[in-house]
Amino acid sequence: MSVKIENLDWMSYRELVENGKSKILIPVGAIEQHGPHMSLNPDVLIPQHIACQVAEHAGGMLVAPSIAYGYKSQVKSGGGNFFPGTTCVSSRSLEEYVYDIILAFVEHGNREFILINGHFENSMCLVEAADRVVKQARLSGKEVKVILLSYWDFISEATIGKVFPEGFSGWAVEHGGVLETSIMLKIHPELVDMSRAVDIPPAAFPPYDVFPPDPSWVPESGTLSSPSKATAEKGEWILDECIEKIATTFC
Known part of the structure; x- marks a missing residue:
């Protein structure tokens, strides 16, 4: 039987969740540019893949449909909202949507x-x-x-060392870089075109933000570091560790 809730009929779903016996995994991502070499949806597809694999490994879990639209892309973590295709919502909209779901x-x-x-x-x-x-559930007499x-918090220093043998520039500039590209090469290689990957040095930002954001801070490619050394093998190392650790922690 599928671990994806949307693939179940309602009676099968009811049986699986009655008395709170299933944990519900909810992937939350964003539609955001990830450079000229990759699709707009890694932030959705990666947590969705991890959620499904965790549910398969751990048992007693179901995966809800992914929440695809995320909070506004920021210059120093996602390149900002300057790029066609980046489609974000306000903090209020995302909070209310997740709350309602x-x-x-x-x-x-x-x-x-x-x-x-x-x-x-x-x-x-x-x-x-x-x-x-x-808090709302508690007011109704339900303990929730x-x-x-965030999946990247389960990646160890040892794995980072394998993925970046020449040194890691830091999480702040990994948008569209080696980590995300490697994972996508593993799970959705059809959505990655490495011939279009732009080899650039890691972006450097001042220690403050400016509003309205300044597009000149962001590399033209939209990536904040080079994805050129990404491989499917590196993606497999990252995923294997994340899936195992999350499944073990929450099964």
């Missing part, structure tokens, strides 16, 4: 949720939604638990 699942009988984030900028919006859900994680 989880409460709907609570009404089905579900009591434990794991939000798997694939877009850095989403983090505080998801914190607010989770906090409100728990929401876990929020």
Whole structure:
């Protein structure tokens, strides 16, 4: 039987979730440019893949349809909103949407949720939604638990050393770089064209933000570092570790 909720009929779903016996995994991403070499949806496809693999490995889990639209792309983490295709929502919209979805699942009988984030900028919006859900459920006499994680926090220094044998420039400039590109080469190689990858030095930003954002801060490619050394093998190393650790931690 599928671990994806949208692939189940309602009676099978009801049986799987009654009395809160299934944990619900909710991938949350964004539609955002990732350079000329890659599709707009890595932030959706990566957490979705991880969620499905975790559910398959751990058992007792179901995967909700992914939330594709995320909070506004920021210059120093996602290149900003200057690029055609980057399609983001406000913090209020994302918070309310996630809040409503989880409460709907609570009404089905579900009591434990794991939000798997694939877009850095989403983090505080998801914190607010989770906090409100728990409080609202408690007012209705229901005890609900929401876990929020970002998959990259499960990547060890040892794996980083393997992926970046010449040195790691840091998470801040990994947008569209080796990590995301390697994972996409592993799970969706048809959405990556390495012949279009732009080899650039890591972006350098001042220690402050400016509004309105300044497009000149962002490399023309939209990537904040070079993806040129990405490989499917590196993607496999990253995914294997993330999936194993998440499944072991929350099974």
